[in-house]
Amino acid sequence: MLTASSMYELCRKARMPVHAEKEPHLGALEMMSILTAKETSRVISAYDANALQYEQDFNDRCYKAPRLAAEAIRDFIQVEDRSKVKIMDIAAGTGKVGEWLARFGFRDIDALDGSRGMLDTLTKRNIYGRKIHDTIGYHRIDVEDETYDAVSMSAGFVEGHVPVAALDEMLRISKKGGIVVVVLRYEYLWTVEEYRDLEPYMRSMEERGLWTMLLRNITAEYFYEKEGITYVFRKL
Ligand SMILES: C[S@@+](CC[C@H](N)C(=O)[O-])C[C@H]1O[C@@H](n2cnc3c(N)ncnc32)[C@H](O)[C@@H]1O
Numbered sequence: 001m002l003t004a005s006s007m008y009e010l011c012r013k014a015r016m017p018v019h020a021e022k023e024p025h026l027g028a029l030e031m032m033s034i035l036t037a038k039e040t041s042r043v044i045s046a047y048d049a050n051a052l053q054y055e056q057d058f059n060d061r062c063y064k065a066p067r068l069a070a071e072a073i074r075d076f077i078q079v080e081d082r083s084k085v086k087i088m089d090i091a092a093g094t095g096k097v098g099e100w101l102a103r104f105g106f107r108d109i110d111a112l113d114g115s116r117g118m119l120d121t122l123t124k125r126n127i128y129g130r131k132i133h134d135t136i137g138y139h140r141i142d143v144e145d146e147t148y149d150a151v152s153m154s155a156g157f158v159e160g161h162v163p164v165a166a167l168d169e170m171l172r173i174s175k176k177g178g179i180v181v182v183v184l185r186y187e188y189l190w191t192v193e194e195y196r197d198l199e200p201y202m203r204s205m206e207e208r209g210l211w212t213m214l215l216r217n218i219t220a221e222y223f224y225e226k227e228g229i230t231y232v233f234r235k236l
Contacts, residue, residue: 027057037160048117055094064222065183068230069154070100072181083107085149091156095122102127136166143173152181159192164201174235186227
């Protein structure tokens with residue numbers, strides 16, 4: 001396992017800011033190396049073992065994905081509808097997206113995650129309704145067609161985590177006219193083999209008349225100095 005000091009050196013070599021003066025604790029960077037694996041089963045075990053640490057280390061200062069996902073939903077749903085709409089948070093983790101959504105006035109939020117440990121921490125937030133312990137990918141998840149007004153996934157597209165095929169399930173459980181939000185680290189579109197297919201697949205869904213893209217936005221300092229990308233689609 002990488003120690004904080006060896007991670008510090010790696011960050012320096014990769015020219016990533018380590019925020020030594022502001023934030024000597026390198027938790028989230030170190031955690032990221034533990035949580036990235038080639039197979040989903042190993043990824044899930046890593047989250048099970050590190051849920052409490054994740055909750056602490058991936059704080060709002062170094063990690064913007066949950067806020068970006070929640071803001072995207074907020075921006076495409078009328079204020080007067082916020083307390084009524086049904087939202088599904090995919091790869092919900094410890095529930096950081098739900099916390100932002102609740103601040104914005106959303107009340108009906110469900111979660112799906114492959115890690116029991118992460119869902120246990122999420123449950124303590126008392127924000128989510130239904131909590132589904134399952135992975136998303138090639139199989140049908142236990143949700144009826146067209147259930148949700150908004151389906152979002154914050155940072156589920158990480159190496160070894162969620163395959164591109166999950167977009168089909170996210171679309172299936174969205175209502176017609178509902179929105180699908182995806183947030184991930186921008187560079188994963190070319191550095192992670194699986195996600196080189198992400199945008200072509202998103203485009204093919206648009207060409208097949210399944211959804212239309214409403215937003216594609218790149219954000220600075222998504223995870224430390226790394227950029228993030230947010231997509232919003234409307235189901236047709
Ligand atoms: C980087 S965390 C993001 C958590 C949360 N969305 C956030 O932004 O804080 C990734 C989450 O995806 C979950 N995960 C990984 N692969 C998954 C899969 N195939 N299906 C469902 N959840 C998965 C992990 O258990 C973990 O909670």
